[in-house]
Amino acid sequence: MPEFAHDFPFDPTYGLTRDALLAVPAPPAPEGFDAFWRARFEAAARVAPEPRLGALVAERAGVRVHEVSYGSVAGRCGGWLVLPEAGRPVRHGFVIGHGYGGREGVADALPLPLPDAAALLPCVTGMPGRSRRADVPEWPEEHVLHGIGSRETYVIGDCVADLWCAATALTELVPELVGRGLGYLGESLGGGLGALALPWDDRFRAARLTVPTFGNHPLRLTLPCAGSGEAVRRLHRTRPEIVEVLALHDAATAATRVRIPVLTAPALFDPVVPPPGQFAVHNALAGPRDLYVLTAGHFPHAGEATERRGLEQATTGFFGRWLG
Structure with missing residues (x-):
């Protein structure tokens, strides 16, 4: 197991070996889990995103980057559209999620996993830099609690819908992608949202989930951390009834319904997203899975840096097999 000098008042490995992490299960689905998410997807499918292509903000590494906005269930979201350089065909499409803290640009997503690809990189509801809203807090510790009193109002469900609507906006902006099958990439918050989104939308054909959050909420509620999960733990002490909403937004439970190929990149040591929850998502996947x-x-x-380069190489090979 990794050993790092740190000053956290807890062990970010939680005392678990790799073998133990690979045995962490997903919690059972609560009654109505599938119906809840199918209804949310159907509501998102009824939204006309009316994507608006904005300014060209960069041309580099063989791609063009435009600002973009589109409609989702909770209002319009902003983001960026990445296209191949002028004259190049588009053969692949990706939706790329982000972590808590939002997204200020596309540098972290370039180069795209496959050549001749287009990608929509949304900022989900309430997040900086392009989807701030006065009625939704942007700080992770507050955002993760927004609307948690009800399954219908919990902001995490709106953020999942933002990914589905991003896929619709992408295919409207790049019609060559209609029927081709999309890839999804998400890290941390984006990893958890991706696991929740993938089972219900057959436009996605393969995905990479990196250090995904929201896995196995019953276990997460017992694990101290330095991320948004700690805010959920604190609230749970005074409002234990939130477990009913959390159960419907559990990324590991959703992963039991994910049958497309997924490359998962969980961590052995993580003070922000406890590794047992990350591995619970991987362990639960119902389709082909790479680790x-x-x-x-x-x-x-x-x-x-070395590990990240290795992950990017693995990602290219993975999407090349399943989307190439």
Whole structure:
């Protein structure tokens, strides 16, 4: 197991070996789980996103980057559209999620996993830099609690819908992608949202989930952390009834319904998203699955750049097999 010097008042490995992490299960689905998410997807499918292509903000590495906005269930979202350089065909499409803290640009997503690809990189509801809303807090510790009193109002469900609507906006902006099958990439928040989104939308044919959050909420409620999950733990002490809403938004439970190929990159050491929850998502996947284990997540370390390069190589090979 990795050993890092840190000053957290808890062990970010939670005392679990890789073998133990690979045995962490998903919680059972609550009654009405599938019906809840199918209804949410159907509501998102009824939204006309009316995507608006904005300014060209960059041309580099063989791609063009435009600002973009589109409609979703809770209002309009902003983001970026990445296209191949002028004259190049589009053969692949991706929706790329982001972590808590939002997204200020596309540098972290370039180059795209496959050549001749287009991608829509949304900012989900309430997040900086292009989807801030006065009625939704942007700080992770507050955002993750927004609307948690009810399954219908919990902001995480709106953020999942933002991914489905992003896929619709992408295919409207790039009609060559209609019927081709899309890839999804998401990290941390984006990883958890992706696991929740994938079972219900057959436009996605393969995905990568990196250090995914929201896996196995009953277990997460017992694990201290330095991320948004700690805010959920604190609230649960005074409002234990929120477990009913959390159960419907459990990424590991949703993963039991994911039958497309998924490359998962969980971490052995992570102070922000507890590794047992990350591995619970991987372990629950119902379809073909590849595993790329990271030494640490949400924690800078000497080998981080090398591991990330290895993950990007694995990602290209993975999507090449399933979307190529």
